[in-house]
Amino acid sequence: MAEPLMRPKRKNPISRTRLPTLPPAARSYAALGLTAAAARGAFELQVCRDCSAVQYPPREVCRNCLSQRLVWRAQDGYGELTTETVLHTAQELFFRERLPWRVGMVRLDVGVNVIAYVHDRVGVSPCRVRIEAALDRAGQAVLVANPEHGRHALSDDPKLREMTCDPRTRKVLVSDGKSEVGQAVTRALVAAGADVIWVGEAEPWKKIPGFEALREVPQVKIVPLDVTDGRSVRELAGEIGAKVDILVNTADCHRTFGIAARRGIETAQLEMDVNYFGLLRLAQELAPVMKARAADGPTGAIAWVNVLSIFALANYPPHGTYSASKAAALSLSQALRAELKPAGVRVINMFPGPIDDEWDQLVLPPKLALAALAAALVEALKGSVEDVYPGDVAQDWRARYLDNPKVLERELSGGERSV
C-alpha cells in the first residue's frame, strides 16, 4: 500500500537545488494526438474509418488495411495486464533518479497491446486493469494501468504522484483574491489542503465583504499585488517568488461591451492591462524562479493555472473587447507553457463559460457556479490535464469550436444561437 501524501520534510539548506530532468519527450506527429486528448483528461486511440481497427502505437496508416483514414476516438481503456516488470536500471536521467519503476504490458479489449506505467494499487499480473492517459512532467501523454474497478488517483501512487499538481501541502499564490472567482478558488484550495495560500489584494481601499472574511482563514496570507503595476508584481515576486509551488492567476477585468457600445478604448485597455499584460507581468517576474525551483524535491514549483474564458476561443460580440483580451491571454499562455515546459512546470488553462458573477448578470442560465469553477480547478491540479472546460456551456462551445470554428463564429454573430 502506498504511503499517503504527507507533508514533505523541509529541505536541508546546504544541499543544492537540483535541476529538473524530464521523462523522454520526443513524440511522432501522429503520437501527439494521444497528448492532445490527455491534455483534457481523455484517453483516445486512432480508429480506422474503413475497417474499424483500433491502432497503437499511433501511426499514419491502418495496421490492418493500410487506409489513411484514421480518426481519434475515446476509449474505455479496459484490458488485461499480461506481464509486468520493475525497472532497476535506466539510462534516462529522469528514471535513473526515480528507480525502481513498475511498467507492464496491457492487452486492451479493443485488440491492441500497450506499454503502461502500472499503478501501485494494481495487483500482480495477470489481472484486469483500466488504462488512462495522463500528462507526464514533460507534458506528453503516457498510459497508466489502474485497477479495473474503483477510482484511484495518480497521487495515491508515490511515483505517479509527480504527474499531478495536487495542491495538498503546497504553497499557492492566487493573484487576485478580491474577485468572486478569486475568493471561491482560495476557499477551494484551503479545502484541498494547501499549506499556505498567498492571496493578492489590489486597491486595498476597496472593501469587498467576502474578501475581508478570507483574512480569518489561517492558511490565507493577504499580500499586496496589483497585476497592472509592474513594481507591485516585482516586489511580491522578490518576497515570496521562491516559495510559490502553484500560481493561480485569477486576475480578471470583465466589462460587457462590444465595439459600438463603448466609445474610446480606455475600458478595453483596462481589460487588456489586467487580462493580458497582467499575465505577462506575472510571467516575467515569477516564471523564472518557478523554473529554477521545478526540481526542488517534493516542494518544488509545479503548476501555473490561468483562469481564461471560453470567449478566448471565439469572440462573443456582446462582450467583444473582453473576449479579445482573453484570446490574447490564451495566446500568451501558450508561450508560457512552451517556456515552462523544459522545467516540467505545467500550465493549466481554465475555459469557463459565463460565470454566475456580477459581470455575466444579463447572460441567461446555465451559468457556471463559482464553487463549480473552483472545484474544477482543484480537480485539474489533482489530475494531469492542461486544458479544462468546466460546465455545460464550455463543453458545448468547445465541441462546436472543434466541429467548425467558422460556424461557431456565425452562430455567435447573428444571434442564431447564444451562449
Place this chain on the structure above:
Amino acid sequence: MKKAKKAKARRAADKAGSTNAAPNLRGRLSTLLAPGGVRIVDLTQTLSPGFPSIVLPPELGQSRPFRTEEISRYDERGPAWYWNNVSFGEHTGTHFDAPIHWISGRDRPNNSLHTLPLEHFIAPACVIDCSSEAAADADFLLTTSHIVTWEKRHGRIPAGAWALMRTDWSKRADPVAYQNLDHTGQHTPGPDPDCARFLANERDVLGFGTETIGTDAGQAAHFAPPYPCHYYMHGAGKYGLQCLCNLDLLPATGALIVAAPLKILEGSGSPLRVFALVPARSDRR
C-alpha cells in the same frame, strides 16, 4: 574690447534696474531665497503606483492610476541610460483641475490647460485651518460662516487668491485611511455647496485646494448640486488643486503658490509640482 564695454553697460543697467523695465531679478530673487529670506514648501505628494486614485462605480470610465514601465536601466535595452514610460489619468496624485473638467465650465474662455493665463500660475494663498474639525469628523463640511469667521481674524480673502482647505488629511499615509471608504462611499471633508458658491462668486478666488482626493467632500455626490465645488468653481472659471500636502507649514496668509500644470492640448487637468514661497517672518508667528 567692444564686448567688455557691452558687458559693463549691461551690469550698470542691471544695477539701475530700469533700462528695459527688468529689475535685477536674479539678484533680488537670490536675496529673497537666501536662508532667512523665503522658505520654499513642497505641497506635492510623490507620484507612485500605490497612491490612491478616485473611486467610481466600475461601469463608468476609470481614471488610470500612475504606472511606470521601465524602458531601460543601463542594460541591453539602453546601455548607458535609465528611463521609464509613465501613464496616468489627468487627475492623478497632486493635481490641477481646469474649468473644462466640469460641465459647468465647458464654455468658459481659456478653460483648458493649453490656454490657461500664465499669470495664474503664481498666486497668493489663504489657508483655512480645518484640521481639528476634520480630525473630529471625517465628513466635516466647510461653510460660509467658517469663512466669514476666518476673515474676521485674517482679513478678507482677496480676489485671485487660492483658498486652501487645510485638514491634515495628507498625513494619513495609509491609502485605506486616506480613501476612507465604506459601503456608503467616501468620507472625507470638503466645502458645502454654499461655501463653494460663496468663494467662487463672492470672493472671486483663483481656485480651491484640498488635501483630499477631490476638491469636493467624499459624500458630495449626494449634495445639491452634486459635487458643488467642481460645479461652482469651474462654472465660474476657477481652478482646483487636490491631494496637496504640507498645508500645515503655510501661514494663514502671505504664502505665494506656484502651480503650473502641464500644457496639454485641451487638457482637463494634470499632475504637477506645487510649492509655496513663504516669507520667513511667518516662521515666527
